[in-house]
Amino acid sequence: MHRTLESFDAATHDRLAADPVRNTIALTSLDRVRRLPATDHPPTLITFHENGEVIGSLIRTPPWPFQAADLPLDAVDLAVRTTHEVDPDSPGVTGPRERSEAFATATGKDFSESLATRLYRLGTLAPPAVEGSGRLATEEDAELLGTWRKEFLREAVPEAPDEGAAEAMRSSLRLGNGHALWEINGTPVAWAVASLPQAGMTRVGPVYTPPEHRKHGYGAAVSAMVSQWALDQGATDVLLFADLTNPTSNSIYQRIGYQPLDDWVEFWWKR
Known part of the structure; x- marks a missing residue:
């Protein structure tokens, strides 16, 4: 385990x-x-x-779960023992x-697929023709973004920990x-965010449209807008995750140019 990020x-x-x-x-x-x-909850940083x-790593940034993308499969048992010792509160x-x-199976804990x-x-971006227009959000929009982030998490990941959503957006x-808002006559109807590029990679998400504004293409439009923003920032790999239980969003992303790569899953321990 590493004591410092450096x-x-x-x-x-x-x-x-x-x-x-x-x-x-x-x-x-x-x-x-x-x-x-x-300051209160530093990350857990482990290498194998x-x-x-170095043949792999495992990290956690509280209050979120461990990230196992770089975990070697032949180091799973060691990872479970180590995390039990150094970070027993991981969810x-x-x-x-x-x-x-x-990893989840090796813990011996009861868990659920959340x-x-x-x-x-992204392959070739194909922005849809949708009513309205988009703009980049500013700190003046932080309260709205915070409210929508809470609503997004409530729908997508009910187990997600509570957080100061507005401050997280600030x-x-x-x-x-890059935070993009799609608007109809000046009223925001959808939101999407893309991370600043890291090693040429940008990830889009969350993407959220309030229920009363769905089925008009606003989510696709704002996703395309923020994807273009990412390309303009120099990203060479523009990624996003789509909930497999929502076939509509999966088809929408493919229509605007996204191509499937891999399936991921999140497990939470049963309390």
């Missing part, structure tokens, strides 16, 4: 950046910690070694299905992430 970066930065698609969550999470250091070489694990399921998603990468804006 130590962890020295061991893993090049490794994670070499595969930014698989390590998308780790790269964006670590960037946030690097630029907005946590063989013959002096679960997320990552590509094979890795996260292996979210199954498909990872997509922090995201200060980090330089």
